[in-house]
Amino acid sequence: MRNRPRRPLDVTRSEDGHRLIRIIVIGALLGLLPASIAKKKGYRFGTWWLYGSVLFFVALPHALMLKLNQVGIEARQLDEGMKKCPSCAEIVRGEAVKCRFCGYEWVPIVASWTIVQEEEDSSERRTDLE
Numbered sequence: 001m002r003n004r005p006r007r008p009l010d011v012t013r014s015e016d017g018h019r020l021i022r023i024i025v026i027g028a029l030l031g032l033l034p035a036s037i038a039k040k041k042g043y044r045f046g047t048w049w050l051y052g053s054v055l056f057f058v059a060l061p062h063a064l065m066l067k068l069n070q071v072g073i074e075a076r077q078l079d080e081g082m083k084k085c086p087s088c089a090e091i092v093r094g095e096a097v098k099c100r101f102c103g104y105e106w107v108p109i110v111a112s113w114t115i116v117q118e119e120e121d122s123s124e125r126r127t128d129l130e
Contacts, residue, residue: 030056034063042072 031053038048043066052059074091078084081094087104098105 027053027056031059034059037063038066041066042069042076044072 028049031049031051034052034056035045035049037060039045041063048059048063052063074084077091082091083094083096084091085099085102085104088099088102090099090101092099092101096106097108
């Protein structure tokens with residue numbers, strides 16, 4: 001067989017277009033690996049996915065060597081519904097009434113004022129109608 005000279009990629013040809021789509025899909029899938037590692041360490045998923053899709057062989061070792069980003073981890077936990085204890089600054093579940101670290105107790109907010117206010121408004125209306 002004779003070696004044909006390599007021609008440049010021509011996306012107008014069907015064969016070359018399919019090859020380009022395969023390369024893009026494989027790159028996008030490979031980018032998920034460094035992105036998920038970086039997300040677990042507190043970094044932004046989308047940024048690392050793009051970085052991993054374009055430069056996978058650089059992004060993967062970079063993601064593996066990253067240190068934990070405590071600020072990013074806390075921000076993600078607060079967005080997920082957890083809350084920070086005002087006494088000891090530890091992150092606890094959103095439904096918690098008492099901090100498991102220091103014993104601080106949150107006072108539940110009671111919506112009874114709005115109920116009383118509505119009852120007073122309805123009693124005033126009754127007297128106005130009579």
